[in-house]
Amino acid sequence: MRxxxxxxxxxxxxxxxxxxxxxxxxxxxxxxxxxxxLTLTIVAGPLNYFGVNPKVHCETPQPSK
Known part of the structure; x- marks a missing residue:
């Protein structure tokens, strides 16, 4: 475990x-x-140095007009 x-x-x-x-x-x-x-890059850890370049695309809801 340790x-x-x-x-x-x-x-x-x-x-x-x-x-x-x-x-x-x-x-x-x-x-x-x-x-x-940012979070995905940290979780990917050492894989970042082997060519993994995680990107997240999301949209937050916009207030109604």
């Missing part, structure tokens, strides 16, 4: 580094798609 936890933490830290290198933490104005892409 080894799995350590691997998971290292996996997520590597994903955080990948997101930082792509400057996903720089923008304070975050949309649904930006947040999804």
């Amino acid at each position: 080894a799995g936890s350590v691997v998971l933490i290292i996996w997520l830290v590597i994903g955080g580094f990948a997101a930082a290198q792509r400057h996903y933490f720089d923008d304070a104005d975050t949309s649904c798609a930006d947040f999804g892409t």
Whole structure:
């Protein structure tokens, strides 16, 4: 159990580094798609360095006029 936890933490830290290198933490104005892409990049972890470039496309509901 302990080894799995350590691997998971290292996996997520590597994903955080990948997101930082792509400057996903720089923008304070975050949309649904930006947040999804950031989260997916962190979860993908080391796969980012093997060509995985996750992108999320979503639209938030707009207020009625």
